[in-house]
Amino acid sequence: MTDTQYMAPQTLDEAVTAFAAGGEAARILAGGTDLLVQMGAGMVNPGVIVDVKKITELNSIEETADGGFVVGAAVAGAVLEEHPTFGKVWPGVLEGLNLIGSTQIQGRASLGGNLCNGSPAADGVPAMVAAGAVLTVQGPNGRRDIPVKDVPTGPGKTSLAPGEIAVCFTFPPRPAGSSDAYLRMIPRTEMDIAVVGVGVNLTMKDGVCTDASVGLGAVAPTVLLVEDAAKALIGSKLDAAALDAAAAACSAACNPIDDKRGTIAYRTKVAGVLLKRTAAIAAKRAAGV
Amino acid sequence: MSETTNKWIGQNTIRPDGAPKVTGSAAFAADTNMPGMIWGSVLRSPHAHARIKSIDTSKAEAHPGVKAVVTAADIVDFPVDTPFPLGIQDMRWMCRNVMAREKALFHGHPVAAVAATSEAIAAEACKLIEVDYEVLPHAIEIDDALAPDAPILHDFIEFEGKPSNIAGTLEHTKGDIEAGFAEADVIIERDFTTRPVHQGYIEPHACLVSVAADGKATIWSSSQGQFMVRAMTGLLTGIPQSDIRAIPAEIGGGFGGKTIVYLEPLATILSKKSGRPVKMVMTREEVMRASGPTSGxxxxxxxxxxxxxxxxxxxxxxxxxxxxxxxxxxxxxxxxxxxxxxxxxxxxxxxxxxxxxxxxxxxxxxxxxxxxxxxxxxxxxxxxxxxxxxxxxxxxxxxxxxxxxxxxxxxxxxxxxxxxxxxxxxxxxxxxxxxxxxxxxxxxxxxxAGGESSAQVNITEDGNVVVTTGHPDIGGSRAGIANICAELLGIDYRRVSVLIGDTATIGFSNLTGGSRVLFASSIVVTESTNNVIGTLCALAAKIWDIDPEAVIWEDGEARPAGANAGQFPPLTLEELAARANESGGPIGAGAQINTTGAxxxxxxxxxxxxxxxxxxxxxxxxxxxxxxxxxxxxxxxxxxxxxxxxxxxxxxxxxxxxxxxxxxxxxxxxxxxxxxxxxxxxxxxxxxxxxxxxxxxxxxxxxxxxxxxxxxxxxxxxxxxxxxxxxxxxxxxxxxxxxxxxxxxxxxx
Incomplete structure (x- = not known):
């Protein structure tokens, strides 16, 4: 049995140094809502835990002059919910994050932690993929940007290099008539893990969809960006034929497994159903209804 | 007593366990600690079905911090050919469930347990126990177990003359079934399945056991029956029941699932061997793998x-x-x-x-x-x-x-x-x-259900009431008993404290189950309270120097039964309690009954x-x-x-x-x-x-x-x-x- 060292540095540079020095046995603690469960189950036994909740950059929310947002990777769900404008511009991203766990968990859980945990069923991720969000990471070799869609590489795996820490997410400015939504299927009403999750990001002009993006979770080893679904929506009035085509594209993109949370057939069908429902909510929001 | 005149029966009086539970002061099983206490951890079978050829605990016993190890060899054996029923259980199966004996029968079945100075050391020491398993094919579902080539779990079980996984049958009949179907205009026949489901209590099984130097054991645990805990632990450890005091904790849900022991016998043996109090708390995973669901x-x-x-x-x-x-x-x-x-x-x-x-x-x-x-x-x-x-x-x-x-x-x-x-x-x-x-x-x-119940109703010196019963309260029995006792005595229910006694302080009471507790305990509390009222009336009669039959009990006080009995100012419960020593001394009564009529x-x-x-x-x-x-x-x-x-x-x-x-x-x-x-x-x-x-x-x-x-x-x-x-x-x-x-x-x- 090895002892676990805990540290809570004030600066990102300190955190990067400590995290890199800790090697494979080091773990980042943002909210800890996955890490502590994994430790409790004996799945990981970290040599060093680097708590990033005291680093300003990872815990701030900034609205940029052009209407974009920079959200710290460790910002808790409850904190982002209280931001005066983020949820108005990105309601789908926010509702995805806010679906994670209970009220208590919302005081800790973050978009960065949810993404870096690498779960295909992460509720915070599909809407970020649909939003075209970009993750900034910092490691021993400096900073770099990675589109969120390219971060997960498989269950529990990410494209972050050893020693790299998630710093913040950049959400682009968006034209008028834009909004987003996230829906998930769970057998209960809360406190559950997505069987399917769909994020849809839309721009509508005069009733026509001029831009669209679809993120799909829990149906493949990683969250997917479903470009064929987006293509089916763009240029349409979100009529039944367009929605059917987009739903079919989502079902076609599925590469799920049979497991305790759902069957292949169920997930494949439900992905299409949720696409239609999520698109309808996003369109309504985009129209300002 | 009738609906129209009841003052407390039928009232939503304040729950006696409410404030402690809401404020977090209620003591559940895992809340009890003792100086010198050590921790027990269970080694569980990694196989769904395996013959246990040998167990070597020497490395675990030599591990620093380990104080005791228990295996099936330490548990009293109940031979499979001699039925030994205890309530709804049979000790033949209980002794094999708390610790696998000849075979591990399911994934998670206890095989050994270790007590050590920390939970982590105990868990680590479990991994040092070497168990030689002969892994056997397993059957999980009913159809798997009934298949002609099914692995047979127990060679001592036969059905229709052949080794079988059918361990018993039960039949009820009335009339002539064939004649009945012949009379029918419509007959519908269907097949159904239901899945096993867990009781889902929030509080995992937990206990603290201290076997003192004089050999006397004290068990703090969460169960639906402290007497069931005492009896099963006694039988499985060989300790006489008179040397075991089982103290019921406040219970965090049972739903039937705590009418059985898992940890108490193991902790008792570990404590006896180590000379230290031993605490054991199941994880949720252990609860789900190894404690009883109901049948599929x-x-x-x-x-x-x-x-x-x-x-x-x-x-x-x-x-x-x-x-x-x-x-x-x-x-x-x-x-x-x-x-x-x-x-x-x-x-x-x-x-x-x-x-x-x-x-x-x-x-x-x-x-x-x-x-x-x-x-x-x-x-x-x-x-x-x-x-x-x-x-x-x-x-x-x-x-x-x-x-x-x-x-x-x-x-x-x-x-x-x-x-x-x-x-x-x-x-x-x-x-x-x-x-x-x-x-x-x-x-x-x-x-x-009815069954055995005991109660003691005591009047305090200041004229209030303490009722002790023997059943853990999982559904509001304390509140119900307070209402009934207050009704009978004609006093405010807040003057009645209802407590759950331990096995040393109240007479035998069967476990909380079968929807029996308020039924049975209100019978013994009613009898006890009526006896107390008789004592109070007799005391008033003595003070007034009249015949006891000429005294009635109404609205919490003794009164002359009528004009012929004489003119006396009533004597309240407080007044009578203060004057108890003028005749007969302390006021209280108990009852122990095998109740019927449920x-x-x-x-x-x-x-x-x-x-x-x-x-x-x-x-x-x-x-x-x-x-x-x-x-x-x-x-x-x-x-x-x-x-x-x-x-x-x-x-x-x-x-x-x-x-x-x-x-x-x-x-x-x-x-x-x-x-x-x-x-x-x-x-x-x-x-x-x-x-x-x-x-x-x-x-x-x-x-x-x-x-x-x-x-x-x-x-x-x-x-x-x-x-x-x-x-x-x-x-x-x-x-x-x-x-x-x-x-x-x-x-x-």
Whole structure:
């Protein structure tokens, strides 16, 4: 049995140094809502835990002059919910994050932690993929940007290099008539893990969809960006034929497994159903209804 | 005592356990600690079925910090050929369940346990124990266990002259079943399955045991019976019961699942060996892998009826999973299945089937929901076939006073018909339904129980009351007893403190189960309180120098019985308590009775659901429980029981399920993936309390807690059929199952 060292540095540079020095046995603690469960189950036994909740950059929310947002990777769900404008511009991203766990968990859980945990069923991720969000990471070799869609590489795996820490997410400015939504299927009403999750990001002009993006979770080893679904929506009035085509594209993109949370057939069908429902909510929001 | 004059019976008095639970000061099993305490950890079988060839604990014993190790060799053996029943258990199976003996019978079966100076050291030392297993093929499901080439779990079990996994059977018959079916105009026969479901108590099993240098053991644990803990621990460790004091903790949920021991005997032996107090607390994963769920089942149900709805014959054949050791609740299934109905020709038959799963434990009306499920589903189909309202079909065949049940007894006065009539008249039954919505009804029965109970009622020197009883309170018994004692004494209920005694401070009391506790304990409390009143009247008579028969007790004071008795100012309870030493001394009385007269309980449920036809999800929109409770001594607790039972039924019907992997391991041993309902899944469960007092009880009490789980599975299922036209005969009706069936139904059209 090895002892676990805990540290809570004030600066990102300190955190990067400590995290890199800790090697494979080091773990980042943002909210800890996955890490502590994994430790409790004996799945990981970290040599060093680097708590990033005291680093300003990872815990701030900034609205940029052009209407974009920079959200710290460790910002808790409850904190982002209280931001005066983020949820108005990105309601789908926010509702995805806010679906994670209970009220208590919302005081800790973050978009960065949810993404870096690498779960295909992460509720915070599909809407970020649909939003075209970009993750900034910092490691021993400096900073770099990675589109969120390219971060997960498989269950529990990410494209972050050893020693790299998630710093913040950049959400682009968006034209008028834009909004987003996230829906998930769970057998209960809360406190559950997505069987399917769909994020849809839309721009509508005069009733026509001029831009669209679809993120799909829990149906493949990683969250997917479903470009064929987006293509089916763009240029349409979100009529039944367009929605059917987009739903079919989502079902076609599925590469799920049979497991305790759902069957292949169920997930494949439900992905299409949720696409239609999520698109309808996003369109309504985009129209300002 | 009558409804119109009762002051406290029927009042929602403040719950005595409320403030401690809400403020966090209530002491549950894991809250007790002692100086010098060490920790116990259990090594569990990594195999679903394996012969244990040898166990070498030497490395673990040599590990720094380890103080004691226990294996099956330390547990008293009960030979398999000599039955040794204890309550609903048999010590032959208990000794093999707390610690695997010849074989590990399920994944998670205890094989050894270690006590060490920390939890981490104990867990690490467990890994140093070397167990030589001969891994055997396993059987998890009933059909696997009944297959001709099934692995046989126990070579000492034979059925029809051959080694078998059928460990027992039970049959009830009445009339001539074949003749009955011959008279029927419509006969419907269907097969059903239900899955094992866990009781889902929030508090995991936990205990602290200290065996002192004089050999006397003290056990603090959370259970449904401190005397059951004492008896089983004594039998399994060889310690006489007089040397064991079992102290019941406040209990964080039981639902039947804490009528059995898992940790106490192990901790007792570890403490005896180490000379240190030993604490053991299960993780949720251990609870889900190794503590009892209720049985999974399969059944074949056949019912015949005439065109006017009269049932001519009914038959139910049930197979219930027992887990790795015999003892599934077939009695509840075959006894309760047909109990609500006046049936001339009936037969129920149950098989107890062992397989490589954790041993089942009691769960709220054990077996009865399984028995009722298929019956209530087939009745729904017969009603549809005959074009009858399903409540009218039940009314037509309802058991009433004088009916002889298929399981044997002839019913006294009881309120099943009233529950059906109340359901028919209820607003809920007439409310309009929207698209994809449906309504189902079902009924259910539970035996209820009496049995041994002890109480002591003492008057304090300042004229207040302390009542001690012997049953852990899992459903409001303390509040109910306070109401009854206050009613009898004619004093404010706040002056009555009700405590649960330990095995050294109160007489033997059977465990909390069978919906027996308020029934039984109010009999002994009533007798004790009446004796106390007799003492008080005698004291007043002595003070007044009149005949004791000339004194009556009213509104908390002794009064002369009438003008002839003399003119004296009344003597209050306080005044008499202060003057107790003028005659006879301390005032108190106890009673110890094997109570009888518990009569069965009946209920009817109405359930509305909405099905999402694209996702297969089922939302329960509205739910009403109508039940004859005898007398609602504390109505909000009674409502809580009715609501809790219904919610557990809804969970069983819709989502709860153990998922086993191909190695025979539970793949969802936690609340995240074992999908019990959460609060937001449920509508407010409406209740309709019917009070047909039990004529054999001083306050008219019937058991309340178990009946409300029984009808729920079929009520939900019948509602889904009403909503979407598909009859589900297999539980759970989870979203993938429902969506698949809807797609198949659509394809068939």
């Amino acid at each position: 089942s399969k059944s074949t149900i056949k019912i015949g009826a005439k065109k006017d709805g009269t049932i001519t014959a009914a038959e139910g054949i049930y197979w219930l999973q027992a887990g790795g050791l015999p003892g599934s609740p077939i009695r509840g299934a075959v006894g309760c299945a047909l109990a609500p109905y006046d049936i001339p020709n009936g037969r129920t038959f149950g098989y107890d089937v062992v397989s490589n799963r954790s041993k089942v434990a009691a769960y709220r009306a054990p077996g009865a929901p399984i028995g009722a499920f298929g019956i209530e589903c087939v009745l729904d189909e017969i009603a549809e076939e005959l074009g009858m309202d399903p409540l009218d079909l039940r009314l037509k065949n309802a058991a009433k006073e004088g009916t002889q049940a298929v399981h044997g007894p002839t019913y006294p006065l009881m309120g099943y018909v009233e529950s059906l009539e109340a359901a028919k008249a209820h607003d809920h039954y007439k409310a309009p339904l929207g698209p994809n919505q449906g309504r189902g009804v079902a009924s259910g029965f539970w035996f209820n 009569e069965g309980g009946f209920g009817t449920h109405i359930c509305d659901v909405e099905v999402d036809p694209e996702l297969g999800t089922v939302q329960v929109l509205r739910y009403t429980v109508l039940q004859d409770v005898g007398r609602a001594v504390h109505p909000s607790y009674v409502e809580g029981q009715m609501q809790g039972g219904a919610v557990q039924a809804i969970g069983w019907a819709l989502n709860e399920e153990y998922i086993y992997n191909k190695n025979g391991h539970v793949d969802n041993p936690g609340f995240l993936d074992y999908r019990m309902p959460v609060a937001s899944d449920m509508p407010m469960i409406d209740t309709h309390i019917i009070e047909i007092p039990n004529p054999k009880h001083p306050q008219g009490v019937r058991g309340v807690g178990e009946v409300p789980l029984v009808p729920g599975l079929a009520a939900v299922r019948n509602a889904i059929h009403d909503a979407v036209g598909v009859r589900f005969n297999d539980l759970p009706m989870s979203p993938p199952v429902v969506l698949d069936a809807l797609d198949m139904a659509e394809a068939a059209e």
